[in-house]
Amino acid sequence: SQELEQSPQSLIVQEGKNLTINCTSSKTLYGLYWYKQKYGEGLIFLMMLQKGGEEKSHEKITAKLDEKKQQSSLHITASQPSHAGIYLCGADSGGSNYKLTFGKGTLLTVNP
Amino acid sequence: GAGVSQSPSNKVTEKGKDVELRCDPISGHTALYWYRQSLGQGLEFLIYFQGNSAPDKSGLPSDRFSAERTGGSVSTLTIQRTQQEDSAVYLCASSATGTSTDTQYFGPGTRLTVL
Numbered sequence: 001s002q003e004l005e006q007s008p009q010s011l012i013v014q015e016g017k018n019l020t021i022n023c024t025s026s027k028t029l030y031g032l033y034w035y036k037q038k039y040g041e042g043l044i045f046l047m048m049l050q051k052g053g054e055e056k057s058h059e060k061i062t063a064k065l066d067e068k069k070q071q072s073s074l075h076i077t078a079s080q081p082s083h084a085g086i087y088l089c090g091a092d093s094g095g096s097n098y099k100l101t102f103g104k105g106t107l108l109t110v111n112p
Numbered sequence: 113g114a115g116v117s118q119s120p121s122n123k124v125t126e127k128g129k130d131v132e133l134r135c136d137p138i139s140g141h142t143a144l145y146w147y148r149q150s151l152g153q154g155l156e157f158l159i160y161f162q163g164n165s166a167p168d169k170s171g172l173p174s175d176r177f178s179a180e181r182t183g184g185s186v187s188t189l190t191i192q193r194t195q196q197e198d199s200a201v202y203l204c205a206s207s208a209t210g211t212s213t214d215t216q217y218f219g220p221g222t223r224l225t226v227l
Binding site for chain 2: 030031033035040041042043044045048050088090092098099100101102103104105
């Protein structure tokens with residue numbers, strides 16, 4: 001079965017700093033999703049990447065999928081306290097039910 | 113429009129009791145998923161509904177877990193004879209067509225605590 005490894009597990013940054021979160025797969029990724037979760041809330045969809053080399057941006061968050069489609073990175077520029085939360089990468093397992101397999105998450109703290 | 117909603121938001125129950133968790137997907141979405149998020153375990157797939165097809169129950173951890181989806185809309189996840197290891201956040205998600213690369217939108221979850 002597909003496994004996703006996220007790094008780092010947790011990250012503490014000063015407001016205004018840039019940061020990167022990585023997600024590595026043991027298998028080729030058919031679709032890679034990034035979600036954000038705050039305590040007590042559901043997952044908020046950020047971006048989906050499908051093609052090798054693809055890059056998408058939304059406000060100050062940029063996500064990339066490498067050419068081999070086995071690694072994705074999420075980069076936040078000039079972080080703000082509102083960026084704090086748990087970032088989860090999820091991947092389409094490629095099976096007929098299209099369920100998502102998730103990494104364990106990266107806990108981001110942004111200090112003002 | 114309205115997103116995925118779940119109820120209750122929190123449920124505390126005693127070991128051995130049955131519980132029912134409800135999910136209202138986004139209107140018009142044909143696919144519905146249940147996931148479980150446990151401390152240290154991450155998010156695990158439980159069950160998948162697509163239209164009128166038979167559900168994919170491959171992720172259910174035991175026969176104490178069951179789910180149904182009535183009229184292709186609302187879904188109920190039932191856990192019978194709850195155990196302490198069932199304590200987790202249960203998340204529901206829906207997608208428009210349930211096909212590959214179709215975005216799944218999640219509800220706020222139900223936090224279940226089994227005493």
